[in-house]
Amino acid sequence: MDGHPSPRSHNHHPPPEMDGSFNYDIESMDGGGGAWRGASTGRNGSSEALLRYDDDGSGGPREPLLRKRTKNTTSQIAIVGANVCPIESLDYEIVENDLFKQDWRSRKKKQIFQYIVLKWALVLLIGMLTGIVGFFNNLAVENIAGFKLLLTNDLMLKHRYFTAFLAYGGCNLVLAATAAAICAYIAPAAAGSGIPEVKAYLNGVDAYSILAPSTLFVKIFGSILGVSAGFVLGKEGPMVHTGACIANLLGQGGSRKYHLTCNWLRYFKNDRDRRDLITCGSAAGVAAAFRAPVGGVLFALEEAASWWRSALLWRTFFTTAVVAVVLRALIELCRSGKCGLFGQGGLIMFDLSSTIPTYTAQDLVAIIVLGIIGGVFGGLFNFLLDRILRAYSIINERGPPFKILLTMAISIITSACSYGLPWLAPCTPCPVDAVEECPSIGRSGNFKNFQCPPGYYNGLASLFFNTNDDAIRNLFSSGTEKEFHMSTLFVFFTAIYCLGLVTYGIAVPSGLFIPVILAGATYGRIVGTLLGPISDLDPGLFALLGAASFLGGTMRMTVSVCVILLELTNDLHMLPLVMLVLLISKTIADCFNKGVYDQIVVMKGLPFMEAHAEPYMRHLVAGDVVSGPLISFSGVEKVGNIVYALRITGHNGFPVVDEPPVSESPELVGLVLRSHLLVLLKGKTFMKDKVKTSGSFVLRRFGAFDYAKAGSGKGLKIEDLDFTDEELEMYVDLHPITNTSPYTVVETMSLAKAAVLFRALGLRHLLVVPKTPGRPPIVGILTRHDFMPEHIHGLFPNLGKSH
Amino acid sequence: MDGHPSPRSHNHHPPPEMDGSFNYDIESMDGGGGAWRGASTGRNGSSEALLRYDDDGSGGPREPLLRKRTKNTTSQIAIVGANVCPIESLDYEIVENDLFKQDWRSRKKKQIFQYIVLKWALVLLIGMLTGIVGFFNNLAVENIAGFKLLLTNDLMLKHRYFTAFLAYGGCNLVLAATAAAICAYIAPAAAGSGIPEVKAYLNGVDAYSILAPSTLFVKIFGSILGVSAGFVLGKEGPMVHTGACIANLLGQGGSRKYHLTCNWLRYFKNDRDRRDLITCGSAAGVAAAFRAPVGGVLFALEEAASWWRSALLWRTFFTTAVVAVVLRALIELCRSGKCGLFGQGGLIMFDLSSTIPTYTAQDLVAIIVLGIIGGVFGGLFNFLLDRILRAYSIINERGPPFKILLTMAISIITSACSYGLPWLAPCTPCPVDAVEECPSIGRSGNFKNFQCPPGYYNGLASLFFNTNDDAIRNLFSSGTEKEFHMSTLFVFFTAIYCLGLVTYGIAVPSGLFIPVILAGATYGRIVGTLLGPISDLDPGLFALLGAASFLGGTMRMTVSVCVILLELTNDLHMLPLVMLVLLISKTIADCFNKGVYDQIVVMKGLPFMEAHAEPYMRHLVAGDVVSGPLISFSGVEKVGNIVYALRITGHNGFPVVDEPPVSESPELVGLVLRSHLLVLLKGKTFMKDKVKTSGSFVLRRFGAFDYAKAGSGKGLKIEDLDFTDEELEMYVDLHPITNTSPYTVVETMSLAKAAVLFRALGLRHLLVVPKTPGRPPIVGILTRHDFMPEHIHGLFPNLGKSH
DSSP states (O other): OOSOOOOOOOSSOOOGGGSSOOOOOSSOSOOOOOOOHHHHHTSSSTTHHHHHHHHHHTTOSOOOTTOOOOOOOOOTTOOGGGTOOHHHHHHHHHHHHOGGGSSOOHHHHHHHHHHHHHHHHHHHHHHHHHHHHHHHHHHHHHHHHHHHHHHHHHHHHTTOHHHHHHHHHHHHHHHHHHHHHHHHHTOGGGSBOSHHHHHHHHHTOOOTTTTOHHHHHHHHHHHHHHHHTTOSOBSHHHHHHHHHHHHHHHHTTEETTTTEEOGGGGGGOSHHHHHHHHHHHHHHHHHHHHTOHHHHHHHIIIIIOSSOOHHHHHHHHHHHHHHHHHHHHHHHHHTTTTSTTOSTTSSOOOOOTTSOOOOOHHHHHHHHHHHHHHHHHHHHHHHHHHHHHHHHHHHHTTOHHHHHHHHHHHHHHHHHHHHHGGGGSOEEEOOTTOSSOSSOOSSOSSOOOTTSOTTEEEHHHHHHSSOHHHHHHHHHOSSOTTSSOHHHHHHHHHHHHHHHHHHHTSSSBOBSHHHHHHHHHHHHHHHHHHTTTTOOSOHHHHHHHHHHHHHHHHHOOOHHHHHHHHHHHTOGGGHHHHHHHHHHHHHHHHTTOOOHHHHHHHHTTOOOOOSSOOGGGGGSBHHHHOOSOOOOEESEEEHHHHHHHHHHOOOSEEEEEEOTTTSSSOEEEEEEEHHHHHHHHHHTOOBSSOOOOOOHHHHHHOOGGGGSOOSTTOSOOGGGOOOOHHHHTSEEEOGGGOBSOOOEEETTSBHHHHHHHHHHTTOSOEEEEOSSSSSOSOOEEEOGGGGSHHHHHHHOTTSOOOO | OOSOOOOOOOSSOOOGGGSSOOOOOSSOSOOOOOOOHHHHHTSSSTTHHHHHHHHHHTTOSOOOTTOOOOOOOOOTTOOGGGTOOHHHHHHHHHHHHOGGGSSOOHHHHHHHHHHHHHHHHHHHHHHHHHHHHHHHHHHHHHHHHHHHHHHHHHHHHTTOHHHHHHHHHHHHHHHHHHHHHHHHHTOGGGSBOSHHHHHHHHHTOOOTTTTOHHHHHHHHHHHHHHHHTTOSOBSHHHHHHHHHHHHHHHHTTEETTTTEEOGGGGGGOSHHHHHHHHHHHHHHHHHHHHTOHHHHHHHIIIIIOSSOOHHHHHHHHHHHHHHHHHHHHHHHHHTTTTSTTOSTTSSOOOOOTTSOOOOOHHHHHHHHHHHHHHHHHHHHHHHHHHHHHHHHHHHHTTOHHHHHHHHHHHHHHHHHHHHHGGGGSOEEEOOTTOSSOSSOOSSOSSOOOTTSOTTEEEHHHHHHSSOHHHHHHHHHOSSOTTSSOHHHHHHHHHHHHHHHHHHHTSSSBOBSHHHHHHHHHHHHHHHHHHTTTTOOOOHHHHHHHHHHHHHHHHHOOOHHHHHHHHHHHTOGGGHHHHHHHHHHHHHHHHTTOOOHHHHHHHHTTOOOOOSSOOGGGGGSBHHHHOOSOOOOEESEEEHHHHHHHHHHOOOSEEEEEEOTTTSSSOEEEEEEEHHHHHHHHHHTOOBSSOOOOOOHHHHHHOOGGGGSOOSTTOSOOGGGOOOOHHHHTSEEEOGGGOBSOOOEEETTSBHHHHHHHHHHTTOSOEEEEOSSSSSOSOOEEEOGGGGSHHHHHHHOTTSOOOO
């Protein structure tokens, strides 16, 4: 019954989920529920409290003035619109507000218990799977990239430099082309970081395929191939997306397309639970990528989620803790050497805690300088990235082959840089007091030999000719003031900054964290070396601060970046310095443009609702922006009209209005959803005459989960339904599936306040009603798109645009 | 002009804050703003964009159907209700959404810049002050309690045991009586933890004196005296309250009563900024109490704040980081020994990181046992505490002398326990391999000599005859399996559990964290000792897990407790175990009752709005619970009617309705606030006739900050105003001060959904409008109190009460 409900009959034994548990997910994520008294009173024996209420209610001791008691006179089963899946809306309340003691019958208790246990189990599973995937990702990258580097190293030791380049560049090209091919042909949505998409999804944008199983597959393997191919990109953003995809796959009961489905998970077929799980998944992704459980929670809180409850905080934290445990166990397992080339270099973890920073007032100067540089470079990075992405989109739109060609071009450039540029660097004699071996043996290490004679190392090769994780570790290494020449650092910074910019838009899963940390750490070291005379901080700490400043300048995240960096470097003493640097760089960069993820959200055209209203909205009222034509249905409507309306429009919600034969005057009944209409139409319980029914046929005919929200792009479609001409002339009663408590605003309500209402309650439809009587009872419906700046500026071109 | 506006005339040079910056704080915390087009268009030169909009708007290319363009035809200065203080609502948007580029004139830019700088400065100041107060608190406690303990120790060494008891008990009694006296006479609100009050305040309950300067004074000194007096109570809860008070004092521009006021801070005279600052203050309190910056942020997020934005996250984190820096610097300062008896024992910080836990599957059994015990004990603790507090409130209500007597009685009991019970314990020979000195010299240490001969120690005295911080440190100490006898631990646990229960309700600032951690750590050690044969975990780690389980069982906080414990013990490896224990104990305790702070909120009668609606609310509609009589005003109302209405009711908001002479049919204009009415009445701009004015007199007569929200209990009162009979017969135009965009619901809206709306938007008044035409345009006003279970169950006694 996943999204393909079949007409069933439950006359004799309505299943437990029948009593009022229709699942109304589009309306709101409030969990509040609406009026479902009818549903309860209509059932055997459980209505005594409510009947008594009906008796007492009208004659209470405190009869207010000016008040006509307006009882909830909705139809007995007009329960769909009320968001009252007992499972969904009871949710956390159970644990937290002892609803067990209320009149829930034992059957429901069992359901609730099932639900809670299932949700915790799911969260556990998300954490475990994300942890395993994160570890597997690392393991694969370390082995593939390690093999590639060792092969090239071998050839170079034999002085076959050109063959070495061919081997190196060839490996990179093959890996890159494979990644681009699976990405372009199987799941184009898997390209890029994925964080903007997850952010938009959690804001309420259900873009098809963002979280599909194919995206998950490509995200995992594309990311491994892309990172192994030596691109200047990270696995962190893709890990966030991977975690979200895993959560979505588990939450929506597996994938029907690939026959991985589970009926038990029908409880989670609603927006709220899905968002909860996906929030947990994205936190788990960060935790897996950085081994930072607290950082993951704060990332989900600060960057990913649009709505937040404290119950969600706890669940997220549980997920990231599971990730931490899984990662720890797997690393422990690999310590015995069974994991091929996976060694210390595995999960990035740069332990700086050995250097105790004793910072003085002079160091503050250095920090302010770093913050300013970070802000300027960050703003510039976002500006250039926007331009480059727009240019790339022209190429990428021409089809998969072009995507692959672009990726291959960038791969060749990257290979040329990382193999070619080190030749510019002079050979440096190994320091006599080096703690590590010099030159390094094997594929990682601080002192790459490259083309140099024994006893010498090539500083630029130590950074370029390495995995990105190792390069970061080298930059963060402490007590190595003299290791890198200034020229080396300058060349590396320029190359990484440019490569990072041109790499992001290619058709490969690509995170921005690593390029940004690399570039930031490099200029941090440069500044540290330049300011050496006045500051005593270690260049490794300067690299950390530089990375923080560039992260602040591009991503504009604050607390989460701070905590992630602290967890990465295991150094709580740096907290105030990191915060100061972030504060400065974010403030400066905010003068230029938005954060990089927000920019990408806008560029992708995802209708993201900000938590606050734009100032120009104060000049408008709600009635100004409703766009027509408005299509509304009568309470009892002709099937033909409904089918026609569904065919010609793409609207997902329609107002229902009772006209004089049914009511005294035209009266707004509520809102009906396309998906529910389709289920009703598929049931074909039509009537010959235009009369209001008791609505009981809906209860008999459909189970609660027939109305559950289907996975993205999986619901019924109007094209799938066929009707005879006779059926089209018949009538259907919409009252039973109408949400009779939609949120409304008066047409003269300030648009800014309407926007705040819409966003705070997570609505998808907001009904605008007239202020004065004597007009049709509904003026229009506001959806997310009506609040978008483009829409409003289209209607009012001279409204003082913000740019 | 703080709350006492005087009539002024600004005909020639309206101050910068005049342009639409009325500050409407009661309506909502949305920051969204309403319709203030009128305000802008009415001003010189700045209206060209808006005039153009007026020209283009009606003839745009996309004229929707079914749409009568309803322009925002509110009066030119009908701006009060719109929450449009440009300062307030621009707020973070400035930094984050480059509104600098919009048409804000330079004067406003300057204001906005001032505002941002001021807010950061305030946050910095809050952090610094809270850090200093937290340190001072510790310093004072260590010195006073240390002096007391040394004195007693001296007497005991001379075997003058009875004199020692007198000295010990006498010191305690004097300290306790002083604490109770200042608390009972100066600020009764300072008694108890303060966390429930702060929580309620941040939920929107403005209870008078919760955050007053006198409360702050008593909280600081009462807490020092109370902790020094040897009570089983902590300084953590009071520190949270202290931080909140400091934030409130700074935010509301100092205290006028004590002549500590600052006009610059008028920007922060509104609900939203005040709540932001107080959230930062409470986080700073936790950070100062536990030296846990991240824990402080998560505490504010999970327990304190009701509304959350990511900008607030960053600000909170900044505050706690400042606290951490200040504490670090002060402790560094004290390391040289200039701080009297303040030594290692200062800020609790129990370093467990030396013991690396390698936990096995068997240990999980122990953890599950601990979790269950924690849940049961926690639920029982909350139940008993509720009963005891109710009993105490009968005593406390009889007046300050009784409060002091009760406190003295508890002090004597506590002294008797902590001096008397150790006599029951046997003298134990010092372990030969002890790392520390045995018996301990001085006032702290693991091995208290007490009455024992040299070479022996009294385990019970090591716990009882100590400050609470030292007792916790002894319990958490690792590698000391045999230090405490089982009987010792049992006696200590029983005593602490009971003393903790009876101590909380006395008239002294008293936190619950320390008693709960003490009791939890004790039974943790007991369980650890009992399960020694099957578990290899150190008893110190068991103590930590026990403390976590009891914290989870009483306070029901999860993530914040987890992170606080991790930051306290500096041991990230324990994370999964602590989480598991918390999960189990919270789940079990939730079966019995609510968290202790929620319980106290309910008991104090604070109308706290939960984030979710109660299930029984789904059976009702909004119209069912509005309580009357409803008093509404005409758009132009007789002064006498307003004065009468303000005198006979305590309502804070009144609907304004235009009647047929002014409009075609009775029409709802909006909502007017008592505080704004009072300002208007004080201005005495009355008219002889009942005509609608242009409203410009309000702009001429009042500055924006005349309408700013006054500090708690400081606003104008109707009793302060006098009117002649002639004035009472005149009219006043309410349109200029009416909020024309109030949030409304239809009377048939499900009460549950109305409650969600009310809570999510942080409203104080929600207008209920009729569904059918032909009736008065307003049915009633819902306030916070109408959603309270007591109110609803009073109206509908048989509605299936939850207990």
